[in-house]
Amino acid sequence: MQDYDVIVIGAGNGGLSAAATLAQNGMRVLILERHNIPGGSATSFCRGRFEFEVALHQLSGMGTTEQPGPLRSMLGRLGVLEELSFVEMPDLYRAFIPGKLDVTLPADRSGVLETLQKRFPGEKEAIGKFFELVYAYAIELYTFLRNPSAAQGTFPLLQRYAFKSAKDVLDEFFTDPLLKAVPGAYWGFIGLTPDRLSFSYLAILFFTYIEMKPCHIKGGSQALSNAILNAFLAHGGRIRFNCGAGKILVENGAVLGVITEDGDEITSKYVVSNASKITTFVDLIGREHIPEKFFDDMRGLSRSPSGFCVYVGLDREPAEMGIDASTTFILPDEDISGEQFKRMKVLDTENDMVAFSCYDVADPEFSPPGACQAVLVTLKYGEPWMRVPPRQYAREKYRCADAMIRQVEKVYPDFRGHMEEVEVATPLTFMRYLGTPGGSIYGFEQYMKDSLFFEQPRVSPVKGLFMAGGWVANCGFEPTLMSGKSAAGAILRMEG
Amino acid sequence: MKEGLIQQFEGYGEVARDIEVCRKYGIDYTLEKGSVEKFINRLHPGRMTLRVADIIEETPLDGTLRLVPEDGYLPPFQAGQYITVSLETGNIRTSRPYSIASPPNQTGYYDITVRRVKDGLVSNHLLDRVERDDVLVCSGPAGNFYHNPLIHDRSMVCIAGGSGITPFMSMIQEIVDCGLDREVFLFYGSRTLEEVIFRKRLEAIAGRFPNIHFHPVIENPPEGYGGYKGLITGSLVKDVVGDVPGTTFFICGPQGLYDFCVPELEKLGIPGKKIRTEAYAPAAPISNQPGWPENISPDDRFEIRIKDGKVFSARAGEPLLMTLEKEGIFVPSECRSGQCSRCRVKIISGKVFQPAGTPVRRSDRRYGYVHSCVSYPLEDLEIMI
Ligand SMILES: Cc1cc2nc3c(=O)[nH]c(=O)nc-3n(C[C@H](O)[C@H](O)[C@H](O)COP(=O)(O)OP(=O)(O)OC[C@H]3O[C@@H](n4cnc5c(N)ncnc54)[C@H](O)[C@@H]3O)c2cc1C
Numbered sequence: 001m002q003d004y005d006v007i008v009i010g011a012g013n014g015g016l017s018a019a020a021t022l023a024q025n026g027m028r029v030l031i032l033e034r035h036n037i038p039g040g041s042a043t044s045f046c047r048g049r050f051e052f053e054v055a056l057h058q059l060s061g062m063g064t065t066e067q068p069g070p071l072r073s074m075l076g077r078l079g080v081l082e083e084l085s086f087v088e089m090p091d092l093y094r095a096f097i098p099g100k101l102d103v104t105l106p107a108d109r110s111g112v113l114e115t116l117q118k119r120f121p122g123e124k125e126a127i128g129k130f131f132e133l134v135y136a137y138a139i140e141l142y143t144f145l146r147n148p149s150a151a152q153g154t155f156p157l158l159q160r161y162a163f164k165s166a167k168d169v170l171d172e173f174f175t176d177p178l179l180k181a182v183p184g185a186y187w188g189f190i191g192l193t194p195d196r197l198s199f200s201y202l203a204i205l206f207f208t209y210i211e212m213k214p215c216h217i218k219g220g221s222q223a224l225s226n227a228i229l230n231a232f233l234a235h236g237g238r239i240r241f242n243c244g245a246g247k248i249l250v251e252n253g254a255v256l257g258v259i260t261e262d263g264d265e266i267t268s269k270y271v272v273s274n275a276s277k278i279t280t281f282v283d284l285i286g287r288e289h290i291p292e293k294f295f296d297d298m299r300g301l302s303r304s305p306s307g308f309c310v311y312v313g314l315d316r317e318p319a320e321m322g323i324d325a326s327t328t329f330i331l332p333d334e335d336i337s338g339e340q341f342k343r344m345k346v347l348d349t350e351n352d353m354v355a356f357s358c359y360d361v362a363d364p365e366f367s368p369p370g371a372c373q374a375v376l377v378t379l380k381y382g383e384p385w386m387r388v389p390p391r392q393y394a395r396e397k398y399r400c401a402d403a404m405i406r407q408v409e410k411v412y413p414d415f416r417g418h419m420e421e422v423e424v425a426t427p428l429t430f431m432r433y434l435g436t437p438g439g440s441i442y443g444f445e446q447y448m449k450d451s452l453f454f455e456q457p458r459v460s461p462v463k464g465l466f467m468a469g470g471w472v473a474n475c476g477f478e479p480t481l482m483s484g485k486s487a488a489g490a491i492l493r494m495e496g
Numbered sequence: 497m498k499e500g501l502i503q504q505f506e507g508y509g510e511v512a513r514d515i516e517v518c519r520k521y522g523i524d525y526t527l528e529k530g531s532v533e534k535f536i537n538r539l540h541p542g543r544m545t546l547r548v549a550d551i552i553e554e555t556p557l558d559g560t561l562r563l564v565p566e567d568g569y570l571p572p573f574q575a576g577q578y579i580t581v582s583l584e585t586g587n588i589r590t591s592r593p594y595s596i597a598s599p600p601n602q603t604g605y606y607d608i609t610v611r612r613v614k615d616g617l618v619s620n621h622l623l624d625r626v627e628r629d630d631v632l633v634c635s636g637p638a639g640n641f642y643h644n645p646l647i648h649d650r651s652m653v654c655i656a657g658g659s660g661i662t663p664f665m666s667m668i669q670e671i672v673d674c675g676l677d678r679e680v681f682l683f684y685g686s687r688t689l690e691e692v693i694f695r696k697r698l699e700a701i702a703g704r705f706p707n708i709h710f711h712p713v714i715e716n717p718p719e720g721y722g723g724y725k726g727l728i729t730g731s732l733v734k735d736v737v738g739d740v741p742g743t744t745f746f747i748c749g750p751q752g753l754y755d756f757c758v759p760e761l762e763k764l765g766i767p768g769k770k771i772r773t774e775a776y777a778p779a780a781p782i783s784n785q786p787g788w789p790e791n792i793s794p795d796d797r798f799e800i801r802i803k804d805g806k807v808f809s810a811r812a813g814e815p816l817l818m819t820l821e822k823e824g825i826f827v828p829s830e831c832r833s834g835q836c837s838r839c840r841v842k843i844i845s846g847k848v849f850q851p852a853g854t855p856v857r858r859s860d861r862r863y864g865y866v867h868s869c870v871s872y873p874l875e876d877l878e879i880m881i
């Protein structure tokens with residue numbers, strides 16, 4: 001029988017960084033990955049002459065060589081930094097409401113202020129104050145998270161805003177609904193509308209993306225996944241592709257190993273699961289091995305939405321198409337009160353906010369010469385798609401994609417005529433490739449009650465089992481990569 | 497300490513109450529056991545067991561296997577997609593893709609029409625040894641060769657060669673059965689008239705439906721044959737179809753068909769994005785492919801070393817995947833034509849030949865991953881599976 005120190009289930013961001021960190025520290029590690037490539041969400045796929053980026057829109061936490069952000073430092077320690085090239089995106093995003101609004105926020109603080117103040121001169125002062133708050137709040141928040149033992153009274157902004165929604169704060173500062181819609185649009189990368197989203201997350205987004213700049217990776221997120229895997233293999237790690245975990249073996253409250261979907265039994269002292277928390281505890285372990293209290297705690301959590309994505313290869317360069325921002329949020333209107341939240345629960349994509357990314361703007365080599373690719377994303381819960389009769393699935397897919405393309409045509413009128421390849425991913429596609437219930441792409445939802453002040457205790461109900469990935473960390477590339485590192489850290493500490 | 501502080505923050509009471517209420521009335525996740533798999537299997541089962549309900553002789557070279565599901569359920573597919581049949585023959589565990597020839601609206605069975613390949617391992621097994629009521633293990637439907645209404649025109653020129661007629665048979669039947677608003681000009685190249693698969697059925701459909709046009713093009717026609725003869729040239733297409741803008745071209749057949757027809761269409765000024773080709777395995781001998789090194793013969797042999805495993809010898813002219821299968825090393829495969837990356841392996845050392853245009857991800861190229869179904873050893877190799 002085969003034996004490893006650690007079996008890592010899933011080669012997503014969390015699994016890969018856990019595995020690489022462990023292997024680097026001399027552990028004997030095996031990764032089991034169901035797909036034939038590493039990365040989970042951080043992958044790409046080929047159609048025609050295009051290689052489409054699946055998931056990465058804006059990478060946070062890189063910073064610069066002189067002032068490295070947490071992610072850059074981590075990738076440096078894994079030894080993969082030299083393998084990769086990063087492209088800084090000059091803009092945060094363009095926010096577009098047909099006939100009403102069109103502003104592009106550059107990725108620097110004064111630029112953001114100037115742009116907004118020029119467009120909304122009547123609220124010049126409020127704009128300045130709002131971003132002062134964003135910065136001061138973010139810094140206070142980081143201090144608090146790092147040093148929660150500090151005394152009361154040191155956190156006046158947290159005291160006031162910790163449990164406010166993004167909308168609460170936008171309403172407090174601004175009057176013009178169009179102005180509120182601009183910062184509000186960033187919700188598109190988090191999965192909760194401003195009325196439900198904790199202000200903390202909006203503040204973190206603006207603070208980190210302005211201070212450390214949004215980045216993209218040359219070759220896409222697949223390059224990152226392959227680089228980390230390569231480092232893992234170089235440290236003696238092993239991986240099996242096309243090989244899902246079928247069961248985590250548990251005895252007397254401790255892990256014994258894993259049985260693969262093909263029935264191979266492999267023993268190990270530790271298991272790191274990058275699968276969803278629900279899959280891990282309900283499907284792979286089974287409730288009989290878990291204290292009832294654990295599931296009780298999970299009861300209050302809800303699954304995040306999935307995505308409906310249209311991947312488009314265009315036969316023109318971005319400039320010829322009039323695309324000059326890497327990210328465009330195409331909003332149907334200025335509403336931040338939760339209309340969009342309701343829209344996430346229906347199949348139709350008519351009037352959805354569309355997050356439109358074109359990587360070729362910042363990286364002209366991303367697609368073949370004379371071409372570029374665009375990814376259209378709207379967030380959707382899985383349930384309506386799970387109710388579509390299988391035989392109508394393809395038709396619904398095209399119908400909803402068509403509606404998104406119509407939204408895009410309002411900004412880029414020539415778009416449709418230049419489409420060369422189009423592939424559509426629905427929540428069921430994410431369910432298939434990520435194995436997450438409902439196709440969730442952001443783990444559990446982070447309502448105020450689940451926000452960073454109330455993180456679930458990381459104590460595992462099973463000895464030797466650790467979790468990594470978006471179901472135990474904030475969502476996004478940086479947090480999930482970091483979560484793998486902390487899972488590895490916990491194991492290494494136990495090993496002394 | 498942190499807890500204590502949080503409790504002082506404005507609005508804490510309300511949030512704390514939310515937490516309590518949600519836990520009390522929330523979701524019992526233990527009830528979701530197995531739900532992901534259940535939903536995914538309705539659309540994309542990894543594996544299906546299909547029973548041969550009937551075997552229909554089409555031409556002296558071809559037979560159709562009518563496959564019905566053992567469990568009563570067939571997943572949907574888009575006309576033009578294929579399934580991959582896995583089996584063991586002559587002690588080799590292998591697989592081959594076959595387009596579904598029946599239309600998606602036929603929910604009771606899938607038809608696959610198999611053309612006999614000279615010395616072929618699987619085609620001969622399927623045609624000669626498989627009998628009614630045998631059970632075949634297949635993958636779920638897959639592939640990217642179908643009409644995508646978002647980018648493809650309602651007017652389609654379909655160019656088929658040999659068994660490449662199968663996806664078009666599925667598309668055409670769906671169009672007429674479901675009354676889809678599409679027009680099809682089908683050019684079907686065949687060596688002889690007898691080898692034209694589905695000839696009677698296609699003639700009948702074309703006779704009844706004004707939006708379906710069927711044009712067999714026969715290379716060696718019988719004496720006095722009144723139809724089109726020779727090869728499918730650009731000028732033939734133009735003569736028959738007339739104005740070509742607003743038309744999407746679909747091609748499916750052996751490599752020779754693409755090599756000849758794609759340049760013919762390009763000569764008509766048809767842009768590349770309007771020409772859609774089904775994947776195909778490179779024609780043997782592989783040494784005829786552009787880029788194959790002159791100094792290596794397909795019969796040259798090299799040593800393959802599997803990391804932590806076997807060492808064996810391989811022919812340069814045989815796809816690595818096939819060699820592995822013959823050595824009893826199982827690597828999952830689906831399209832067997834380089835498209836899907838299912839058979840991806842890492843080349844640790846040594847060089848392989850992959851035909852130009854194989855869609856390997858850029859970072860895969862960098863770290864030595866290849867699609868083994870279209871990779872041919874050019875040196876001794878060490879590989880990781
Ligand atoms: C997407 C797709 C859809 C398809 N749909 C259909 C369909 O609907 N109907 C259909 O009939 N076919 C279809 N095909 C093709 C079908 O899969 C092949 O006909 C089948 O793979 C033939 O398999 P075989 O085992 O009989 O031949 P193979 O054993 O694969 O051999 C094929 C040829 O290679 C030669 N050969 C074998 N071994 C070697 C060697 N070592 N060195 C050099 N040459 C060698 C043989 O002599 C023979 O000529 C499809 C293919 C693809 C990619």
Ligand code: FES
Nearest residue numbers: 830832834837869
């Ligand atoms: S089996 Fe699809 S790429 Fe090889």
